[in-house]
Amino acid sequence: AEGRAATIQLAVLVDRGHRELPIRTDYVGKNIPTSKSEVIAVHLKEYDEETNVQLFEKVLN
Numbered sequence: 001a002e003g004r005a006a007t008i009q010l011a012v013l014v015d016r017g018h019r020e021l022p023i024r025t026d027y028v029g030k031n032i033p034t035s036k037s038e039v040i041a042v043h044l045k046e047y048d049e050e051t052n053v054q055l056f057e058k059v060l061n
Contacts, residue, residue: 015032
């Protein structure tokens with residue numbers, strides 16, 4: 001089919017809760033409320049040594 005999609009759905013691994021655009025996630029793996037000074041790193045066994053989610057404080061240079 002050509003033209004515009006009838007719907008668009010958004011899936012995220014981690015929803016931090018920071019909304020800057022009027023976009024709602026349809027599928028969420030995990031809700032992790034964070035401050036804007038924190039960063040989340042997602043590691044998957046297929047690409048990294050193990051699967052995990054890490055929370056870091058953002059380092060400002």
